[in-house]
Amino acid sequence: xxxxxxxxxxxxxxxxxxxxxxxxxxxxxxxxxxxxxxxxxxxxxxxxxxxxxxxxxxxxxxxxxxxxxxxxxxxxxxxxxxxxxxxxxxxxxxxxxxxxxxxxxxxxxxxxxxxxxxxxxxx
Numbered sequence: 001x002x003x004x005x006x007x008x009x010x011x012x013x014x015x016x017x018x019x020x021x022x023x024x025x026x027x028x029x030x031x032x033x034x035x036x037x038x039x040x041x042x043x044x045x046x047x048x049x050x051x052x053x054x055x056x057x058x059x060x061x062x063x064x065x066x067x068x069x070x071x072x073x074x075x076x077x078x079x080x081x082x083x084x085x086x087x088x089x090x091x092x093x094x095x096x097x098x099x100x101x102x103x104x105x106x107x108x109x110x111x112x113x114x115x116x117x118x119x120x121x122x123x
Contacts, residue, residue, distance in 0.1 A: 001071035009065045010112040011074055015053035016105045018081070021045035023089055023101045038082050038108070046100075047079045049111050057108075078115035084108045 026040035043049070050073040081087075084107025094100050105111075 001069055002067075003073045003075050004065075004067060005075050005113070005116055006065075007113055007116045009067070009074060010110065011049060011051055011067050011072055012055055012110050013051040013053060013068065014055050014106070014108065015051075016049055016081070016083075016109045016111060017052050018043055018047060018049040018079070018103050018105070018111075019092075019100055020047040020079075020103075021094075021098070021100050023087075023103060025087075036084055036108075038084050039086050041081045041083070041087055041103070041105070042114070043079045043081060043103070045077065047074070047076050049074045049079055049081070052104075055108065074111055074113055076113040076116050077118065078113070079111050080114050081105055082110045 020043040022044040024042040024044065026042065051070055054068055054070055083105040087103040087105045089101050089103040091099055092102055
């Protein structure tokens with residue numbers, strides 16, 4: 001169980017919850033992991049994704065950057081998510097006038113970091 005922030009780190013699970021400032025929904029693709037239709041979604045600006053339910057089916061992916069345990073999470077500026085069902089999103093309030101979106105992805109979800117967090121630069 002840990003938080004991963006490097007480029008290319010990814011999560012795989014049956015249900016993944018996320019919070020971000022911006023959600024861009026993509027189109028449905030023809031084939032997912034098990035030849036079923038899947039949806040692609042981009043999460044942008046301070047993204048946090050965490051596995052709520054691990055994947056029940058075994059998938060033979062031999063990459064060390066894929067994390068599969070409950071509680072594993074990603075933290076990045078941009079994350080691309082592929083899921084079997086359309087995500088359910090709701091808006092919540094950050095501090096002040098800022099708002100964010102909380103999404104739940106279900107059915108064979110795969111998340112990968114597209115742009116990691118940039119380090120804070122001292123002036």
